[in-house]
Amino acid sequence: MDVPKASCNVERPELSSNKSFLMPTETTRKLFTVQDYYRMAEVGILTDQDRVELIEGEVIEMSPIGKRHAMTVNRATMLFARGIGDKAVVSIQNAAHLDDYNEPQPDVVLIRPREGFYGTGHPEPEDVLLLIEVAESSLRFDRKVKLPIYARSGIPEVWIVDLNTDVIHIFRNPKEGNYLDLTSKGRGEALSVEAFPDFSIRVDELLG
Numbered sequence: 001m002d003v004p005k006a007s008c009n010v011e012r013p014e015l016s017s018n019k020s021f022l023m024p025t026e027t028t029r030k031l032f033t034v035q036d037y038y039r040m041a042e043v044g045i046l047t048d049q050d051r052v053e054l055i056e057g058e059v060i061e062m063s064p065i066g067k068r069h070a071m072t073v074n075r076a077t078m079l080f081a082r083g084i085g086d087k088a089v090v091s092i093q094n095a096a097h098l099d100d101y102n103e104p105q106p107d108v109v110l111i112r113p114r115e116g117f118y119g120t121g122h123p124e125p126e127d128v129l130l131l132i133e134v135a136e137s138s139l140r141f142d143r144k145v146k147l148p149i150y151a152r153s154g155i156p157e158v159w160i161v162d163l164n165t166d167v168i169h170i171f172r173n174p175k176e177g178n179y180l181d182l183t184s185k186g187r188g189e190a191l192s193v194e195a196f197p198d199f200s201i202r203v204d205e206l207l208g
Contacts, residue, residue, distance in 0.1 A: 031056070031058065032054065032057050032059060034100055034102075034103050035100075037054045051064075053095070053103065053104045054103040054104070055102060055145060055146065055149070056101055056145070056149070062138075063137045063138045068163055069136055071208055072207065072208070073092060073134055075205065075207075076107075077092055077108065079206065080110060084110070084193075086113060087196065088111060088113065088129055088195075088196075090109075090110060091118075091123065093105055093106070093108075094109070095122045096109060096122060096124075096125075096128065096131070097121065097123065098149060104146060106132060106133055107134045108131075109123065109128055109131050110129040110130040110131075110195070112127050112129065125153040125155055128155050128156070129157070130158075130159065130194075130195065131150060132158070132159045132161060133158070135160055135164075139160070139164065143160060147160070147171065147179070148177050148178070150171075151177050151179050152177040153174075154174055156172065156194065157170070157172050157193065158170075159191075166186060166203070166207055167186050168184065168185045168186075168191060168206070169182065170182070170183045170184070170185065170191060172194055187203050187204050188203070189202070189203050190202045
């Protein structure tokens, strides 16, 4: 099934009898809200088979999950569940509701424990303790498009796991759409989650 893209409404000028060309026209981008997004699913435009997320009002098809990508997410799931226990919920490739025009599906999110496990609504920015994107072919999109959205939403800590270089980029202290603190960790090094400073992960454990 084709994934719907933001549509354009084009005004077509009237043609007089003595002209054989079209005058330039203005286009208007149609941005979808989260409500629109779910309505598409309700009427069958989007199905469970579509790997899409809502980014800045556009329905974006996500990159395929390769074997190493899947392995890294599985390793992260095990490491966090074992090391943090019931101090946080480990949410895997589920939606996070950031605002009316953004509902991404990050690879891993540590969210505050809540009765009902968010059965009545997706986590919002104030629920997020750590958000992780595993990047192989999506690195540029994750850094240039999604990261500023996370900063603008006040997500306190983001890790981008770059599988191309075996480096984990750690972003903290969001302010005015940017992260003020950036560190990077490679093989042989360890890193911790700001919300859980006593818990650490070695890069090699996560990357395999």
